[in-house]
Amino acid sequence: MQFAPVRRLEDGALAGAELQVRGPSGTALGTASALRHAAQLMGQRADLDEYKHRHARTPLARTVADHLPLLVTIDSESPLAAEPATEGLERTIVTVDATDVLRNPHRALARVVSARASGRLVALDGVGVDVQAATLLSLIEPDIVVTAAELHSGSARTDIGATAHALSAYVERSHAVIVAEGIDDDAARLAAQTVGATYGIGALYPPVDDPAGLLTEDVVPMPHAPVWTTPIPAETTPYAIASEHATPRRGTKRVLVQMSKSLEKQAVAAGSAMLALGTFQHATHFTERTAQRWRHLADTIGFAGVYGVGLTQMLDGNTQHAPLDPADDMVNEWTVVVLGPHHAALLSARDRHDNGPDLERTFDFVQTYDRATVTQAAHAIMHRFTP
Structure with a gap:
């Protein structure tokens, strides 16, 4: 067990400490990050979280938590994530991995809701190394954003400029906290500050086995309150959700198709951090021409998903x-x-089933650019995804 100082990047002031576990010194698992990576590869993240949780109950960890915020991270898939939060300075933070969310949105989003209901803070991990992580900022609405070391070292696979703008927009809107990993030197510290991080951990602030020195420092704790998140709506379909705030109009499929295409183009123009979802009622409406448009869309943005009766689950x-x-x-x-850091839009049309010529079929439809409503609609759709 060791304690990694979490420091304010601006001046090095102590903001908290992360409880970490590592393997034997001098081995391939001798660092906390190496052990965590190995546990992930072996499917043993829950076991590692349980081991860490037991260490958080030790007298030494309790002493630290009596003096400064002690951060204990656990994976969202861990059974511990749904346990009620405890009083005091110990903060159990539920981490969310972008790949897990997009592989199984229904289950992952339900775990986030459960963790929040238990009083846990939620962190989105891997921003800067996972190309889809920034896409999920608007969907997960994390309290803490963890930027990867690669983002500050210049080896990130993501567009650093676009990521920095996405982070800035999200933090301004939500007041979330950005913590940078891999702060190993002053160059990394400055790079992390440039992309928007306020706090950091890494070799520049080395972990300690004996926390006595940390307990004598002045502490400037990170904000503890959860960020504002989109309320869970009473309705369960996009049209019903949006109709609570927008007045439906009537239109023909001929015009609505053009309006849908316009939203698709907006998503492409907005770039890699966008998420786009389409529900097409039945597979017969998702024509080859439409599929080509969505393939182009998916090659440009962070995530594209289509839903309909008769569609086969596949990529x-x-x-x-x-x-x-x-x-x-x-x-x-x-x-x-379409939902992203800088843009949110929804077009939802309800079929009147009047059985006229296809392009003259009529729908009652709503449009909105209200971010909360669009986010609720995105959740409603993605909750339908069950592998």
């Missing part, structure tokens, strides 16, 4: 296909959602 290029239950009321709706 078509980078477009995630998912089926809808024929009994689901959302089958009556045709929706396009």
Whole structure:
């Protein structure tokens, strides 16, 4: 067990300490990051979290938590994530991995809701190394954003400029905290500050086995209050959610198709941090021409998903296909959602089933650019994704 100081990048002031566990010194697992990576590869993250949780109950860890914020990170898949938060300076932080969310949105988003209901803070991990992490800022709405060491070392696979703008927009809107990993020298510290981080951990602030020195320092603790998150709506389909705040209009499919295409173009123009979702009622409406547009869209943005009765769950290029239950009321709706750091839009149309010529079919539809409503609609759609 060791304690990694979390320091304010501006002046090195102590803001807290992260409880870490590592393997034997001098081995391949001799650092906390190496042990964590190995546990992830071996599917043993829950075991590592349980081991860490036991260490957090030791007298030494309790002493630290009596003096300064003690951060204990656990994976969102861990059973510990849903346990009620405790009083005091110990803060159990539930970390969310972008890959896990996009592989199984229904289960991952439900775990985030459960963790928040238990009073846990939520952190989005891997921003800067996972190309889809910035896409999920608007969907997960984390309290803490953890930027990867690669983002500050120049080896990131993501667009650093776009990531910095995405982080700035999200923090301004939510007042979330950005903590940078890999602060190993002053160059990394300055780079992390440039992309928006306020706090950091790394070799510049080396972990200690004996926390006595930390207990004598003045502490400038990180904000403890959770950030504002989008309320859970009473309605469960995009059209119903948006209709609570917007007045429906009536239109023909001919015009609505052009309006949908316009939203798709907006998502492409907004870039890599965007998420786009489309519900097409039935697979027959998701034509080859439409599929080509969405393949192009998916090659440009962070995530693209399409839903409909008869669609087979698969990846078509980078477009995630998912089926809808024929009994689901959302089958009556045709929706396009685009959501990202700087832009949010929704077009949702409810079929009137008037059975006229295809392009003259009529729908009651709503449009909105209200971020909270668009986020609620995105959640409503992604909760339908069950592998």
